Amino acid sequence: MAAPERDGLKTVPYRSFDPIGYRSVAALVVAALLVLGPVLFTPYWLGLLTQVMVFAVLAMSLDILLGYTGLPSLGHAGLFGVAAYAVAVLSTAHHASFWVCVVGGIVAGTLVSAVFGLFVSHVRDVYFLMITLALGMVVWGLSYRWIPVTGGDNGISGIPRLESHAGLPVSGPTPLYYVTLAVSIVCGVLMARLVRSPFGYTLRGIRENEARMKSLGFNTWLHCYVSYVIAGAFASVAGVLWAYYNGFVGPTYLDLTASSEVFLMVTLGGPGTLAGPALGAGAIVLLKNVMSAYTHRWLLILGAVYIITILGAPQGLWNLRTSSPPRGTRR
Amino acid sequence: MTYLITQTLNGLFSAALLFLIASGLTLAFGVMRIVNIAHGSFYMLGAYVASTVTARTQSLLAGAVAAMAGVALVGYAVERFFLRRLAAQPLAQMMMTMGFALVFRDAALMIWGGDPFTLPYPAGLTGSFATGGVVFPLYRLFVILVAAAVGVVLWAVNEKTLLGAKLRAAVDDPEMAGGTGINVGLLSGLVFAAGAALAAFGGVMGGPILGGYPGMDFDLLPLAFVVVIIGGMGSLKGALVGSVVVGLVDNFGKALVPELSYFTLFAPMVIVLAIKPTGLYGRT
Numbered sequence: 001m002a003a004p005e006r007d008g009l010k011t012v013p014y015r016s017f018d019p020i021g022y023r024s025v026a027a028l029v030v031a032a033l034l035v036l037g038p039v040l041f042t043p044y045w046l047g048l049l050t051q052v053m054v055f056a057v058l059a060m061s062l063d064i065l066l067g068y069t070g071l072p073s074l075g076h077a078g079l080f081g082v083a084a085y086a087v088a089v090l091s092t093a094h095h096a097s098f099w100v101c102v103v104g105g106i107v108a109g110t111l112v113s114a115v116f117g118l119f120v121s122h123v124r125d126v127y128f129l130m131i132t133l134a135l136g137m138v139v140w141g142l143s144y145r146w147i148p149v150t151g152g153d154n155g156i157s158g159i160p161r162l163e164s165h166a167g168l169p170v171s172g173p174t175p176l177y178y179v180t181l182a183v184s185i186v187c188g189v190l191m192a193r194l195v196r197s198p199f200g201y202t203l204r205g206i207r208e209n210e211a212r213m214k215s216l217g218f219n220t221w222l223h224c225y226v227s228y229v230i231a232g233a234f235a236s237v238a239g240v241l242w243a244y245y246n247g248f249v250g251p252t253y254l255d256l257t258a259s260s261e262v263f264l265m266v267t268l269g270g271p272g273t274l275a276g277p278a279l280g281a282g283a284i285v286l287l288k289n290v291m292s293a294y295t296h297r298w299l300l301i302l303g304a305v306y307i308i309t310i311l312g313a314p315q316g317l318w319n320l321r322t323s324s325p326p327r328g329t330r331r
Numbered sequence: 332m333t334y335l336i337t338q339t340l341n342g343l344f345s346a347a348l349l350f351l352i353a354s355g356l357t358l359a360f361g362v363m364r365i366v367n368i369a370h371g372s373f374y375m376l377g378a379y380v381a382s383t384v385t386a387r388t389q390s391l392l393a394g395a396v397a398a399m400a401g402v403a404l405v406g407y408a409v410e411r412f413f414l415r416r417l418a419a420q421p422l423a424q425m426m427m428t429m430g431f432a433l434v435f436r437d438a439a440l441m442i443w444g445g446d447p448f449t450l451p452y453p454a455g456l457t458g459s460f461a462t463g464g465v466v467f468p469l470y471r472l473f474v475i476l477v478a479a480a481v482g483v484v485l486w487a488v489n490e491k492t493l494l495g496a497k498l499r500a501a502v503d504d505p506e507m508a509g510g511t512g513i514n515v516g517l518l519s520g521l522v523f524a525a526g527a528a529l530a531a532f533g534g535v536m537g538g539p540i541l542g543g544y545p546g547m548d549f550d551l552l553p554l555a556f557v558v559v560i561i562g563g564m565g566s567l568k569g570a571l572v573g574s575v576v577v578g579l580v581d582n583f584g585k586a587l588v589p590e591l592s593y594f595t596l597f598a599p600m601v602i603v604l605a606i607k608p609t610g611l612y613g614r615t
Contacts (some may be wrong), residue, residue: 069606072422119601123608126366126421130560134365137553141593148590211580255548260368260429267426299437306430307413 029159034181038174046173047245050291051283053184054241059265059277060191062233067271068195069227070207071120072129075136076262079116081254082139083109084241088156089149091165098166105240106233112139113232121225124210125309134258144251155250159304162244180241187234192274194230203227263300268309270316280320336465339579344471345576347478348541352534352551353558354485355526355572360563362522363412368516370530371429371552372435377531378543379443382450387452391453395535400529406527408595412518436548445545450538481529485534498522502565502613537607554581557596558610561603565611572611 012309037049043242065071067268086108090096096104116135123131150156162168163175163181206220214220241251245295252258261284269280287305292298313320352374377398385394403602404430409431417423456470489495501515502509509515534543534550541547558577562569584595603611 013608019547070427074425119604123604125607126364126425129366129421129425131604132566132602134553134556135597137556138593138597141553141596142591146590147595160468179528204601230411256368256553257433260426264429265425296529297437297441299433300441303430303435303437306426306433310417310427310430311413314420 001141002185003215006252007163013048026147032166037177037181041057041320043173044149044243046177048286050177050180051289054238054245054258055262055281055285056278057184057187058098058242058278059236059269059281060176060188060274061231061238061272062262063266063271063277064195064203064227064231064234066253066266067273067277068200068204068207069224071124071224071228072126072226072263073120073132073231073262074129074256074259075116075132076231076235077254077258078136079113079235080141080239080242081143081249082112083144083236084243084246084249084253085150085156086242087243088159091155091243092329093149098162101165102240104203105243106236109236110229110233111241113235114229117225117228117232120284121221133259135255138253140255141252143254153251155248157248159243159247159249165244178247180245183237187237188274188278197272199226213293227258252311256331264302264306264309266316268305268313268316270318273318276318280316283317333464337467340465340467340471342473342579343575343581343583344540344578345404346574347475347559348421348533348537349551349554349578350482350571350574351536352530352585352602353555353574354482354567356555357528357559357562357565357567357570358498358522358524358557362498363410363414363424363430363519364419364506365523366421366425367428367523367526368408368425368552369381369431369435370430370526370555371548371550372439373436373527373530374534375439375543375548376402376405376435377534378450378538379534380531381538382448382533382543385450391535394450395532397449398531400537402531403524403528407520407524408584410523414523415519432548434547437508439548441547443543444451447542447544449540449542450535452539453460477536481532482567483568513518530541549556553597557600561571561600561610565609565614566610569610 034049037046041049058076059286062073062076065073065076083105087101087105090101090104116132119135120128144152145151153169161171161176162179168175195203202218202223203211205216205218206223210220242253242268246253263278266277267280267286268283269278270276284305288298288302295301352370355373356367356370359367359370370449380401381391381394381398383394384397385391388394393571409428412557413427413431416550417427452470453473456473458469459466460469460472460497487495489498496519497508500511501518505515534547540598558573560569560573561576562573577596580599581592581596585592588595609611
């Protein structure tokens with residue numbers, strides 16, 4: 001039970017950007033592969049890659065909270081789901097135009113996170129976890145039982161395809177792929193700027209020692225609140241993409257299992273980095289799709305992945321190379 | 332008026348089940364800071380094990396005992412071999428219990444299949460109870476009384492016995508408790524196992540009415556979390572008060588505004604959080 005006292009020790013390594021190192025080469029190779037995607041991959045794999053990018057944005061947005069601010073949210077898929085449902089309702093029941101759907105989805109998800117943020121920004125650690133879990137389940141319950149609007153268990157199908165809804169002259173999976181690629185790159189760059197900004201460093205300061213940040217004069221409540229809303233806004237972007245990718249929304253995309261899957265992506269990839277969660281999203285989405293083609297016991301395997309991740313790579317794949325002790329928790 | 336009394340009794344029945352589940356959840360949290368996502372799985376496993384044993388032995392009592400013992404053993408193993416090595420890392424522990432929740436769910440589907448079932452009613456408790464125009468199923472009343480009895484026993488153990496004193500010491504300060512010679516590790520394992528057994532008992536008690544079905548593990552879990560959040564994490568008294576509040580609000584919500592039934596749970600939680608962030612009886 002003895003918790004080692006690590007008060008104030010900086011235990012998560014800060015990496016310096018290496019302009020000509022292996023990571024830049026790897027990034028270039030990945031970028032080239034992604035840009036040439038439609039040439040290199042079959043439509044099936046292109047679809048999977050689109051899915052990976054959507055979840056990469058979602059996982060990175062959760063990491064702003066979990067990895068950078070130290071706020072473990074277990075209801076993140078709820079915000080993602082609100083945006084996806086907003087797109088679905090606007091595009092099917094109200095026949096709204098493309099931009100109305102896109103803006104409506106992002107605004108809906110961000111507004112909900114702005115409201116939820118009021119309830120969660122003053123709590124920390126396990127309390128944050130429990131309350132976000134409960135809030136996420138409230139959103140799930142609403143999607144499941146508010147049948148006239150959400151269709152209940154049946155969800156909402158018939159969301160138009162992105163290219164036809166936006167009036168693009170091309171069809172097939174390629175336009176959505178490139179839109180997703182562009183959006184996820186923009187989101188990734190914005191989030192990278194965010195975590196390296198003074199605001200981002202303040203968030204890390206709060207993660208490491210909130211009492212000190214407070215005594216330095218920072219309004220930590222406001223920082224946590226803004227961090228929560230920003231994470232919600234990026235999750236909403238992912239939700240809008242998901243609605244167009246999937247063409248269907250249902251309660252299963254925003255339940256506790258979905259939220260914890262995002263949580264797993266971040267933990268598996270490496271919290272406190274942005275590349276890690278993207279890597280984790282790729283690993284989980286690919287594993288899920290490939291494994292479920294071969295076995296019905298997918299949940300068993302996913303459960304095992306959780307357990308093995310925690311035992312084998314508690315700091316995530318991206319941080320495996322660094323040998324620092326696991327980050328202690330504030331008490 | 333009759334309607335009001337019947338609905339209140341129904342709400343108290345939900346509260347009784349919730350209390351059985353939430354008390355284990357809140358104790359595990361109090362002693363070990365574990366947010367146990369697998370707690371709903373213990374509830375589910377309780378109902379499933381009881382159904383198998385009851386079908387074999389024709390005895391609901393044997394089923395209940397087997398369910399509690401079996402699930403307690405599973406709970407102890409999870410704590411002893413997996414959670415304990417992650418002591419004081421709440422996030423890692425939560426992820427671990429999430430992994431177990433998925434494994435248990437799939438294992439239950441593999442072993443028992445996906446067909447829903449209900450447990451038989453105990454002999455003599457099938458009828459209803461009628462007085463002054465109020466007709467109420469006897470079994471539901473029985474569950475309320477049993478949960479009340481469990482509450483009294485838990486309170487007595489916690490407040491009046493040496494074990495309870497050690498438990499309270501471990502909740503307050505595990506390191507100091509360890510320093511005075513209390514085996515906090517063993518105590519944690521026992522608390523976790525007892526919580527699992529209580530959840531399994533909840534599954535058995537709910538069995539004749541709610542039954543067992545795939546997905547039941549995550550059905551009551553969020554409600555149990557709301558109970559623990561309202562009552563204050565780690566507090567038995569809080570679990571009791573929270574269960575009654577959530578049971579009643581959920582039941583009246585379902586009866587009055589069925590479409591928003593999940594949403595009505597939100598209101599008491601928000602009010603409590605706004606006034607007292609640690610819950611009604613929680614300590615910071």
